[in-house]
Amino acid sequence: MxxxxxxxxxxxxxxxxxxxxxxxxxxxxxxxxxxxxxxxxxxxxxxxxxxxxxxxxxxxxxxxxxxxxxxxxxxxxxxxxxxxxxxxxxxxxxxxxxxxxxxxxxxxxxxxxxxxxxDVYIGVMARQAFLEARGTTDLAAILASDQPVRILLKPAGSSAVPAAEMILQALGTNAEEIRANGGDIVQVDTPQIPDILRNGDADIYIDTIVRGHPTITEVTLTAGMRFIDIPQAAMEVLSANGLGVGTFGPWFEGQEAPTVGANLxxxxxxxxxxxxxxxxxxxxxxxxxxxxxxxxxxxxxxxxxxxxxxxxxxxxxxxxxxxxxxxxxxxxx
Known part of the structure; x- marks a missing residue:
C-alpha cells in the first residue's frame, strides 16, 4: 500500500x-x-x-x-x-x-x-461469538436485554462517539445505564482496538467506516466480527442530526450484504x-x-x-x- x-x-x-x-x-x-x-x-x-x-x-x-x-x-x-x-x-x-x-x-x-x-459511515459490528450467545443480531434487542454488554469506541474527538451516543439514546439507553447493568463503554486509541476484540474484551464495536479502512480490515480478518444494521429508530435520530441514511459494503471479510449505516x-x-x-x-x-x-x-x-x-x-x-x-x-x- x-x-x-x-x-x-x-x-x-x-x-x-x-x-x-x-x-x-x-x-x-x-x-x-x-x-x-x-x-x-x-x-x-x-x-x-x-x-x-x-x-x-x-x-x-x-x-x-x-x-x-x-x-x-x-x-x-x-x-x-x-x-x-x-x-x-x-x-x-x-x-x-x-x-x-x-x-x-x-x-x-x-x-x-x-x-x-x-462517504464515511457510522457502522456497528459485533463479535460473532457474542451474537451466537445472544441468539440475535438485532441491536435494539441486545440493548434492551438485562444481560450486560461491552461497547468499544474510540476516544472523544472521533465522530463515532457522539453518533454512538445518539444510537444508544434512540434505543432507550445510555452509558450510565449500560455500566449500571454490568456492562461497559470501553474507549481506546485505534491501535488497541484489534487486540481488545481478539481477546474478547468487548462485544460491540461502533466506528466510522470507509472502504479499505485498515483497522476495520484487520478486525474483520482476525477477530471474528459480523456487521449488524443500525435499527430504524436510531437511524431516524441520526438523520435528524444531519447524517445521511444509506448502506455500505460489502467491503470486508464476513460482510456478506450491504449494511445499514449513517453517512457522515x-x-x-x-x-x-x-x-x-x-x-x-x-x-x-x-x-x-x-x-x-x-x-x-x-x-x-x-x-x-x-x-x-x-x-x-x-x-x-x-x-x-x-x-x-x-x-x-x-x-x-
Whole structure:
C-alpha cells in the first residue's frame, strides 16, 4: 500500500506542477492541513494534497497536521491552528451551529471548499461469538436485554462517539445505564482496538467506516466480527442530526450484504480568512486531480467533482474562492 501511495504522490505532484504553469500564483501563505493520525485515509488525503498544492503556493508553505478528527477539526480551523482541514459534513454543520457535542463552543468562521469527497459511515459490528450467545443480531434487542454488554469506541474527538451516543439514546439507553447493568463503554486509541476484540474484551464495536479502512480490515480478518444494521429508530435520530441514511459494503471479510449505516460525509473546509485566490487554487487542484486522490486511497475513488459544491455535500456555506471556481466551471448557475 505504501508503494501505491508513493506513486500517487509523485503523479499528483507532477499534475499539480503542470497545473501551476497555467494557474495564477496564489499569495504566499502557510497552509496547515488538519487531518488525522498517520495511516488513516484522511492523513493519506492530506499528504497527497500537500504534494499537489505546494507547487502552486510555494515550497515549504504546506504542512500536514497529523492529529484531530471529525469532531475536532472544525474547531481546529476556527481557532486558526490549521487553515484548512478535513471534516465530516455533519460535524461541520454541528460546529457552525454550536451543537451540544461542542459544549457551548461554535465555529462560525468555517467555510467549505470541496464536499462529497467520500462517504464515511457510522457502522456497528459485533463479535460473532457474542451474537451466537445472544441468539440475535438485532441491536435494539441486545440493548434492551438485562444481560450486560461491552461497547468499544474510540476516544472523544472521533465522530463515532457522539453518533454512538445518539444510537444508544434512540434505543432507550445510555452509558450510565449500560455500566449500571454490568456492562461497559470501553474507549481506546485505534491501535488497541484489534487486540481488545481478539481477546474478547468487548462485544460491540461502533466506528466510522470507509472502504479499505485498515483497522476495520484487520478486525474483520482476525477477530471474528459480523456487521449488524443500525435499527430504524436510531437511524431516524441520526438523520435528524444531519447524517445521511444509506448502506455500505460489502467491503470486508464476513460482510456478506450491504449494511445499514449513517453517512457522515467528508468535506474539505477552510477558515473564512484564507484569501480567496488561495481557496480558489486549492479547490481547483483537488477537483482537477481527483483521479490521483483515488489512486492514493480507495476511499476517494467514488468522488464526483461536479457534485463537490452541492449543499448536501458541503453542509456549510462555500468559501468565496471555492464558489468562484464552481461558477467558472458552470456547475453553479
Amino acid at each position: 505504501f508503494q501505491t501511495i508513493t506513486n500517487a504522490l509523485r503523479q499528483a505532484a507532477f499534475g499539480a506542477a503542470a497545473l501551476a504553469v497555467s494557474a495564477t500564483v496564489a499569495p504566499a501563505q502557510e497552509i496547515r492541513i488538519g487531518a488525522m493520525r498517520e495511516g488513516t485515509s484522511w492523513y493519506v488525503f492530506a499528504a497527497t494534497l500537500e504534494q499537489m498544492i505546494e507547487p502552486i503556493l510555494g515550497a515549504n508553505t504546506v504542512e500536514v497536521v497529523a492529529r484531530g478528527g471529525g469532531v475536532a477539526n472544525p474547531m481546529v480551523v476556527q481557532a486558526g491552528r490549521a487553515e484548512i482541514a478535513l471534516s465530516n459534513t455533519a460535524t461541520a454543520v454541528w460546529a457552525m451551529e454550536g451543537a451540544p457535542v461542542y459544549e457551548g463552543a461554535s465555529a462560525p468562521d468555517i467555510r467549505a471548499l470541496v464536499g462529497g469527497l467520500n 460525509g467528508t468535506v474539505l473546509i477552510a477558515n473564512a480568512s484564507v484569501p480567496d485566490e488561495t481557496a480558489y487554487q486549492i479547490t481547483r487542484t483537488v477537483i482537477e486531480n481527483a483521479a490521483a486522490m483515488g489512486e492514493a486511497h480507495a476511499a476517494w475513488r467514488a468522488f464526483v467533482p461536479e457534485n463537490a459544491w452541492r449543499p448536501e455535500n458541503v453542509g456549510i456555506p462555500l468559501h468565496p474562492g471555492a464558489e468562484r471556481y464552481y461558477r467558472e466551471r458552470g456547475w453553479i448557475q
